[in-house]
Amino acid sequence: MSTTEQGNGFRDTVAQVLRAAGFTNAETEVQLGHKNADVAAVWLRDEMAGEQRYAFETKAYSGSLKLGECSQFAYDYGPLIMNGTIDQAWLISRGPITPEGRKAAQSQRGLQAMTFAELQRRLLRLDPYLNELAAAHARSRLPEYYVRPETADGEDLEACVTSWLEEADAPPLFVLGPYGKGKSTFANHLAATMATRALEDPTARVPILVRLGEIADEQSLEGLLGKVLASQHRVPGYHFDTFSALNRNGRFLVIYDGFDEMKHGLTPSKFQTVLGELMKLDEGDARILVLGRDTAFHDDVEFRAVIEGIQVTPAGRPIQKPGRRAYRHVEIRGFTPDEARSYVERYFPIRAAEEKEGPATSPQWVEQRVSELISGRFDRLLERPVHAQMLCEIAVHPDQLRPDMSVYELFDSFVHYLLLRELDKRGRDKDFPIDIRRRFNASLAWWLWERGGASTTTLGDIPQSLCDEAARDISHSLQKEEMRRELIQGCLIEKGQQTIYFHRSIQEFLAAEHLIETDLLQRGSYGAGWLQTVTTALTPEVIEFVVAGANISRERRERALKWFDALSDARAARVSLAGFDLFIQLAKSLDGALPAVPDAPFLVWLAFFLRNGGRDFAHRGRNTFAALADMLIDARNADREVQAAILYALARTLFHGRRGQDNTLALAISALIPVQQLKALVGDAAAKKSERQIVRYNEDYLFWSLLRSWRIDRNESDVLTLTIDLMRMHSDAMGVMPDGFDSDIEEPEQTISLPVQALYVALASRQPPVHERDIDAIRPFFNDPKVRNAFAPVEIVHRQTAPVLDTPAAERAPRPKLGIRTRGPR
Secondary structure (H helix, E strand, O other): OOHHHHHHHHHHHHHHHHHHOOOEEEEEEEEEOOEEEEEEEEEEOOOOOOEEEEEEEEEOOOOOEOHHHHHHHHHHHHHHHHOOOOOEEEEEEOOOEOHHHHHHHOOOOOEEEEEHHHHHHHHOOOHHHHHHHHHHHHHOOHHHHOOOOEEOOOOEHHHHHHHHHHOOOOOOEEEEOOOOOOHHHHHHHHHHHHHHHHHHOOOOOEEEEEEHHHHOOOOOHHHHHHHHHHHHOOOOOOOHHHHHHHHHOOOEEEEEEOHHHHHOOOOHHHHHHHHHHHHHHOOOOOOEEEEEOHHHOOOHHHHHHHHHOEEEOOOOOEEEOOOOOOOEEEEEOOOOHHHHHHHHHHHHHHHHOOOOOOHHHOHHHHHHHHHHHOOOOOHHHHOOHHHHHHHHHHHOOOOOOOOOOOHHHHHHHHHHHHHHHHHHOOOOOOOOOHHHHHHHHHHHHHHHHHOOOOOEEEHHHOOHHHHHHHOOOOOOOOOHHHHHHHHHHOOOOEEOOOEEEOOHHHHHHHHHHHHHHOOOOOOOOOHHHHHHHHHHHOOHHHHHHHHHHHOOOHHHHHHHHHHHHHHHHOOOOOEOHHHHHHHHHHHHHOOEEOOOOOOOHHHHHHHHHHHHOOOOOOOOOOOHHHHHHHHHHHOOOOOHHHHHHHHHHHHHHHOOOOOOOHHHHHHHHHOOOOHHHHHHHHHHHHHOOOOOEEEEOOOOHHHHHHHHHEEEEEOOOOOEEEEEEHHHHHHHHHHHOOOOEOOOOOOOOOEEEEEHHHHHHHHHOOOOOOOHHHHHHHHHHHHOHHHHHOEEEEOOOOOOOOOOOOOOOOOOOOOOOOOOEEOOOO
């Protein structure tokens, strides 16, 4: 590219940025008196000052702009200001400006000289925002105990990010890891460090820290950035178009922290849509850093779709999504033993210094306590930074250290002591004891969680009913508004002027506690909708806390067992598979056993998942279809609703294809065939050729459904083939029972085929095997279309006018409940 082309390109870039910043009539190569200005534009600062006319001289020099060019600028534009042709003239240089050159260029009122980076900083005045980032970091005292995190490969994470920032055309970088590994701490540290650097160097990238958990309800990019920069930090002159233009020019590092918190309650496709909205900033020389939990991804397919832009066809072929480049990711690891000890040695004395009385006020006791914490007995709890901080918080109390403490007990104790500190504060009403405050915290945490996993709300939005329910067991003299204020002020939240914010892991623990105390919302206002509500809102972390809490005592375990009784009577149409994992994990942890064929749909599916080893229908265990075959055979005489539930599981599993398991697939399909009944019907069809062989819906539902969903023909190789319409099979199952799960595949298989011969082999390999003569007896059904066409699946519906009765109808006898049976005392 020639020097002229480079100069024109730089001029056009400056003009584009000015337009985005709100300058009007921004034109290039404008004649102003005797001078041809590179760019001329108008700025309406305010109505009183009126329009301000600007001229811009652009210099795309690779080196420093020296005195000669700057003096010429002042010579050319000074008279234009003096005679009123323009109000301001700015010299914009791509590279640095020498001190003497800057002084010469600014020798007269209305003349300014600056680099392009300085211009962009002036157009969007972010210095107050940067100062607040740095000041908040200093107030937190984090620099005094911060431990630099590393990736799973042992690389310094900050060095990794710095190297990525300096790459040309670097794709967005994701930093992934489980909760409590220090992702948000790293985001805060990085933002503050870069803010300090940007305040000193106008050419440095400016960090824009977006805490997604605090604004999870905002899913448009314009609204998201507007909340951060305009509403929260009141950045002067903020406008989305200005921000976008500067972002394209590489002025920012956008840090999205907590992207998993935005996923809560979203389907995989909706989550990708929301993430795509955030990634609209990935253009030009932008840099986007995203931090969040790896549990946001349901499986490897979703991970590849989000991170790599890979879509998987129903046939299992990976295809790159058009127009979407792959992102990069690194995993953050927790503390090593040495890092954990370093953290404790620095943080515990800071925390102990906050105590006003007790042994923590003694330097000798603090030193002894640190030695105890880093002795090695607590290394298991010190691996995650968030656990290490909690342990230090608890350790200031002399009698609260137990090396065998579980993570659940750690959270339990931590929450207890936080509430004690709140209760001890001056002005707290002692009529509201700690158990009442804890109940309110738990119900508030769940109320927020149910609203899409939000961790932030306004004070005015908190329902009065939460306060009334928490205080139901005590007598007090406060009016409703006073009671509300008392409970909210004593809450484990960060409070703004009008907002509150829960720390994510504390909110998850408290939400789980609310679920346990309300028996998964069964004791509340949810009624029959408890299962739908619970499973929709659950995440792996909340499930982990519920399971741990349910196993904390014999009373809790006995209580949890009753949840399976409730599951047998539950009704829900689109239960979240990810949330239903709660019952799978509970069943495993309680060491329970289900009957071979339970008597209720959700227990049937629970038994299937337990036998299959997965938590959705996409999973393929070694015995997936064999397990379905056993269940179908055992359910031959079961209730039709139970049979439909197993058929539903078979259809949902086949939506994902067979994945090379042809032999066991044939075993499952063959289990739908009632050999002895089919043998008799084939005999009747041969003897009574003019009569139809009726298979009734209410007599043999499984065979009835199979006849409706399959067809038999010869393929291109003249092989007799059975083809099953999976949509029809699924529809027939849903016609029997209203229950089911949400979708786990966007493009399900419509049909599936297998050789008829495979069915014969599967029948012969059953335990006990079907005798060869019986297999021969049913072959005409598959081989002879005339015999096959004699069969008719029929559903008989009796319709009559219901009589008017003077006496009420008799109540239905309650169905026996089948739940988990414990295998032995715990």
